[in-house]
Amino acid sequence: MNDRVIWPASMGALTRFEAHGWRVHATQEVSYEVRQIDGIFSLDSPELIACGRAQPCLRQAIVIDARVDQLYGEEMRAYYAHHGVEVSILSLSVSEETKDLDAAMTIARHLESAGVLRRSEPVVAIGGGVLLDLVGFAAGLYRRGIPYVKVPTNAMALWDAAVGIKTAVNALDRRNRLGSYHAPTVALLDRSFLSTVESRELSNGMGELLKLAVIKSPRLFDLLERHSEMLLLTRFQDGIVAPEVIGLAVEGMLEELAPNLWELTLDRCVDFGHSFAPLVEMKALPELLHGEAVALDVLFSCRLARARGLLADQDVRRVVRVMKSMQLPLRHRFFEQPGLLQEALADTMRHRDGRQRLPLPDGIGACRFVNDVDADAIRIAAEEMAHADA
Incomplete structure (x- = not known):
């Protein structure tokens, strides 16, 4: 029996392809915004009230990192009180070691007790990448998916975790082993949060900047090569270099993510720095932070690329110098x-x-995928890693 369309529609269709068989075709539109803003808790800022929606959100469930709550909680509460918004606040202490199903269930219980509506009351996540992942994961599961807003507060989250749609928890002794794709309504990037981030955490977040610069953006690499020390010293609060660096990083990530949100194509250049690091990081917790592991993966991969003639000695030395300047x-x-x-x-x-599907730099700012890295190549690069400047 020939296929016969029973129900055509713009977002889906049903066809009958045999006497007792049907095929469903459906698509789901995904649209979200990423915005660079200043002063998210300023009383005249409309962003958190709007939550990326046409109508203001006058009842909100908020999940905020406990440390961020200590620093900004009073300012946040004054902001919501000024705008007459009813809030239910969960202050949650999280870390990579506690990024698990139990933490996600704590968030789900908060959503249940707050009685959030299914479509018109986005959950607001305020914190670093771990918290954003947890809230996105819980929001994606709760009632099979409710809207949420990302407000990143550390360097790692600002130009990495906040801009994509992946969510995850650690499980089965592996990093991010359980996860989903759940897009936020909007991600609001306010670099003023970085003014209170500890120096090591700031350096940690710059590991993801290094990744993007080496594999995708010569301009970003040039800025980091010239200004990393200043960016660390000023905590990204200067008004010229920092906005451009953050803008280049965010746009570079989105250029790679947008055509492949669900990772149907597994050759992804933004996986650079994430080929060896995930397992190493889990084994090294808590002594090695995520961005530090990514940066070491970047350097290791650069040495693999140099052995193949894809990267010059001089370029590897430039990467080393930038890593030093990023501490x-x-x-x-x-x-x-x-x-x-x-x-x-x-x-x-x-x-x-x-x-x-190993992404390697093909010169600074370009990418090539390889599938034939063998044990000898890994051994030689590992030996070189024992000599930091080699």
Whole structure:
């Protein structure tokens, strides 16, 4: 029997393809905004009231990192009181070690007790990347998906975790092993939060800037090469370089994410720095932070690229100098263990459907994917990692 359209529609269709068989075709439009703003808790700022929607949100459930609550909670509460918004606030202490299903269930219980409406009352997540991941994960599961807003408060989140649609929790002794795709309504990026971020956490977030610069943006790399020390010293509060650096990083991420939000294509250049680091990071917790692990992965991958003639010695030395200026580590014992690094790559290959799909820099600012990195190449690069400036 030939296919026969029973119900056509702009967002879906039903066809009958045999006597007792039907095929459903459906699409779901995803649209969200990412905005750079200043002074999110300023009384004249409309962003948190609007939550990216046409109508103001006058009842909001908020999940805020406990440390951020200590620093900004009074200002946040005054902002909502000024605008007459009814809020239910969960102040949650989170870390990479507690980014799990239990934490997600704590958030779900908060949503239930707050009685959030299914469509018109977005949940507001205010915190770093761990908290944004947790809230996105819980919001995606609660009532099979309710809207939420991301307000990143640390460097890692500002130009990485806040701009995509992936959510996750750690499980099964693996980082982000359980997750989903759930787009926020809007992500509001306010760099003033970085003024109170500790120096190591700021350096940690710059590991993701390094990743993007090396694999995608010569302009971003040039800015980091010239201004990383200043950006750290001023905590990204200068009015010229910092906005451009953040803008380049966010736009670069979105350029890669937007055509492939659900990762139907597994060759992703933004996976650079995330081929060996995920397993190493889980084994090294809490001594190695995420961005530090990413930066070490970047350096290791640069050494793999140099061995293939994709990257010049001079370029590897430039990467090392930028890492030093960012106060990122150049060595860690786990990146000097070939067996562990082979295990890490094998684990990543399962995530990439059985192939390496390893993004390597093809010169600063360009990417090439390879699938034939062998044990000898890993051993040689691991030996080089023991000599930080090599």
